[in-house]
Amino acid sequence: MLPFRFVDRVKFIVERQLVKGAGFQLLVVGVFIGIISLIGGLLVIPFGAPFEDVGDAIWWAFLRLTDPGYLGDDVGNWQRLVSTVLTISGYVVFMGTLVAILTRWLIAKMTDLERGLTPVTLRNHIVVLGWTSQTLPLLVELLGSSGRMRRFLEKHDTSRLRLVVLSETASAAQVHELRTEPGIGRKAREVILRSGAAIQPDALQRVACLDASAVIVPSAAHEAGSLVTSDVETVKALLSIAAQARHLGAPLPFVVAEIQDVRKHPVIERAYPGEMEVVAGDATISRLMVQNILHPGLSEIYNELLTAGEGCEIYIRGGEFLADLTLAELASQRPRAIVLGILTPADKGWNVQMPASSETRISPKDRVVMLARDYSETEPDPRATALPVINRGQPLARSVTFSERAHRVLVLGWNRRVPSLISEFSSYHQLRFEVDIVSVVPAPERQREIGRYMGEQQEVLCRHIEADYMVEGELRRVGPLSYDSIMLVSSDRLASGEEADARAMVGYLQLEDLLSEGGQRPQLIMELSDPDNRHLLGGHQSEMMISPMIVSHVLAQVALRRELRVVLDDLFTVGGAEIQFRDPHDYPLPASADFQVLEKVVAAKGEVALGVWRDHVNVRGRHVTLNPARGEYLDLNPSDRLIVLCTS
Template sequence: MRRKKLRILESFNFFLERQFIRGAHVQLFFVALLIGLLSVIGGALVLPSGEPTDSLGEAIWWAFLRLSDPGYLGDDEGTWRRLISTLITVAGYVVFLGSLVAIITTWLNRKIRILEQGLTPVTATNHIVILGWTNRTIHIAAELFQSTGRLKKFLQRHGVRKLKLIILSDDVTPDRLQELKDHPLIGERANEVILRSGDPIDREHLRRVDSLNASAIIIPSQTYTQSELITPDVETIKTLLSLNAEANGNFNHDLPYVVAEIQDENKLKAAYRAYSGPLEVISSDNIISRLIAQNVRHYGLSEVYNELLSNNFNNNLYARDFPEIIGKEMGFIKSHYDAAIVLGVVRKTNQKFEPFLNPPDDFEVKGEDRLILLARKMEDTEFEIEAPETFQESDVSIEYKGSLPIEEDSGIKQLLILGWNHQIPALIKELGSYEDEAYHVTIVSLRPPEERQKEIDLHGVQRGRLACEHLQVDYIRESELRGIHPEKFDNIILVSSGRLTDEEEADARTIVGYTLLEEILEGREKKPHILLELSDPSNEILIKNFKSEVLIGPLILSNLLASIAMRRELHSVHKELFTVGGAEIIFRTPQEYGLEAANILFSDLEKRAAEYHETALGIYEGFHYEKNKVHLKLNPDREEKLAIHSEVRLVVLTTVY
């Protein structure tokens, strides 16, 4: 039988380790025992020397005083007493002072780190929570802070005076706070944001942000990964389930209002099923793909979208309810607005919101209808009891001339897509849904064609009037890009690569690809329309002077999430505006309205649009690029004279049946 070796020292060290990791109180206890032991040993050694330590108790006290205070060292007489006193005093420096300072410092550092990590639960009511730190989080916070008028109304509805914004992040570091401060629309207001560390799928972490007492919870989608099992949508649905379970575990606590982002439209029903409370879910892939598709159909619309969907620009969409307009007709209501454009109403029916945009002037507003307006600021959306001075009785009596057709492109439109990400299948599906239009789409990427086609097939793309061709080419190599012959296409879309997790690197390929395109297309008489889709908003400054249009997905989605969180009914408006059929924003030529080159008032342009059952929004002059020129004028002053000529396009809201 093998004999076991005694390991007394190792066992003792292991015992100390297990005890010391239990916390500062155990560490202090062991230090106290050690000090007591040294005091007893020192007292016992000095006891035979006589006065004044003629008893063991007095000797132990003498030793303890020298352990704790080196000032007693000069009071001793005799060689033996001085030797023991010196040894005890040195031990006091090492054990008494050194150990106490080390333990207390370590404990304070640990406590400060815990506080910095945001592990302490908050106690709040009617606050706004953002679950997750993504490339949208900072911009959502910025939109909330910048939506002054809309935010004020939101706070009034919930009976609070000041915005309480809490962000649950995977990690809380000084860098995260600095990122908030560095955002130009947040700045020093970053100190008003409360950061908490945790994972939104963990119920315990949801309690840290007091989620059940929030007035609104925003769940932005995480960055898309290549994992086939755990996708961002899976995490979002799990978060909704965790919120549901948290409410059920608190005696059926009322569930807060939630705005969540889902990337794959096929998971929308699962998201709504996962949460029992008030919920709005946006499909980000569908939204971005629809915006890109609309821009392919009507080149220039990206500038309109960027203004409508970002507080960085002049105009935004607002939803307002006024008791005094109930029973009034839309023509009468429009005449009472001088600085805002009435787009229609949202009507609540069976707990659902139904938009009625671009309604006729005889449309009657009912009890729970909310006006949808395009305005520069909230103050402009107030309903004036008295009509403005420019109001004329003829303003509400329009002679209708019938509806104008929507011009559709004849033939097959050639579309080139450079790059690949998870939004491309949704874009192909969107283009395939246009029954009266035909597309030949060429997709250029380094990703294997069979993988791309598989993802497209999973989205159920209609193939009737759409053909899809795949090329495995690196488009940032000029020779390979020239071989594609980009000049033969009608539209070119450059998208950020989905294979690169770093957004700056993904956008870098897109920007380099664009510069190569400019070089190749230089001097061509007919150039394709180019659209850039970027992932990192900070790269917008790099392409400021590019002769192309730009869509920055995170900025658009951040505004949508923030605005829907403050006004739930706006979700139905966005879905109506950015889907096929129903109300759509389009461009009209002046000739379609029978207008000749002239300077006309915007109020007169509104009347002319109303004659064709349309709502005038402004003018667009961006079809021929000029540096440092404002291309888009939405909601101009009613008395502003607009220069109308053949190169100008009228921005109107129409209805497509």
């Protein structure tokens, strides 16, 4: 055994005290100050200094150590030498070390406060578990839903909205992002950040999940091949919330959870016994993409309905305020809204009727689905003139028709959503699709992922091409002009959404060069991951879908009105209600028809008129006009289309 020196032992003991925190550091400094004062006092006593006792000499040394002002009062060379050494030691030990310890302690405390480690003491707030690319659009939706939010706050008997966001590492940079985000700005003070992960039980307690009026669990991106996926984290978070509620005997909060893999839906429901709505994010975007292929131009409608900003949204009104009215009578009393249908209670949810007969009578337990620009437009307005009652019969199914040949789709890129996209193509049994996927990801890996997702029920002819669409020669060999539709998907294998979108936009510009060489131009759909990039391609000829904004809107609005989830599922899924474009010549419209006349003519076929799709963009760069004023003349051109809600 090697011998230890005495100095090493002292250093080790001092080190162990210093690392224990500011309190122990101050104690060590106090001990050093006491030792220096004791030595200084003992040094001046033998030389005849006028001290009554040892304590008086030590006090003299302590004063010189802590205050340089006493230095001029000393007499004698030795006394002056000792006091000078004490004063210099005071600068180093007393002032320097003490101030450094206190400064570091204060900085550490401020850092801890900024990290958000203190539990919140709120009730009836809204909790968002995770800081992802969807968090900012989600907060914008919640803060911007004035009418819907007002009803939500009244329901939970609170007057002020409080949002608590659990971030893995809360920081001042995130606060700055909140303040600079359009739609939040000064409202950032209503958002409280706390540090932690959704899979940590103490972090869930830190944001007071059990006292929240709603808990939103958005999906987070993970590296490809990771064993811990977002769905795994969601299940763990739900299990932790349920366990805390059992331990404390508290009621479970309402949860809106996003899952990436729709097959995990039964697992999510088993993990959480409380009230919950599950939003399948990947399946939702896949459904929108496929419907957009069936109805080119539909993305602009969904971007208006499912993103924040100006335009129309879907609202749900309770039947308790509308009881004994028919849908026709309700529509006549809401001149600035469009009645889409009704929800009736079922055993474990709701039956959706969209469109519904105008003779359908509303019961107190029903819910009415409306389209309006603001929540206030779904409320009665005594100053408005009632509209004539429009009779709508039972809706008739009108299927989408393609030519007998298969519809060829080219998918450029790869992400976790592609297997869900192929599955959605397969759900349209009466239509034939051929899908070619171009990506640098090895073809066996892609085939394996699609096989895991769909099993042996794959009905779509799917070919895999290993190529980089960023290289012009490789993209040219694929032959983009030979396809009916081209989809540019945003990669989830890059470090950030900005990088993925940069690659997608460069690929789009390169694709435009090839498409401009002539031939029939295919339909082009581009998916983006970062909402900040939506304005970069002004005047583009593709249809753009911003996945995080769409999913964020769905999560936020379902949290405020949970019945909206079944409405969107019915609207997006094959076999339910569907938004379609129709030729005006399919209807007996007079030459000068306004929107009210259009509603009446369309209702005669059991459908609901939603608006008009113009062949040329308006001053705002949009083709779509939803819910125009009833007395507005349409002035339809031969290339314009009517937007209707029907049963497919």
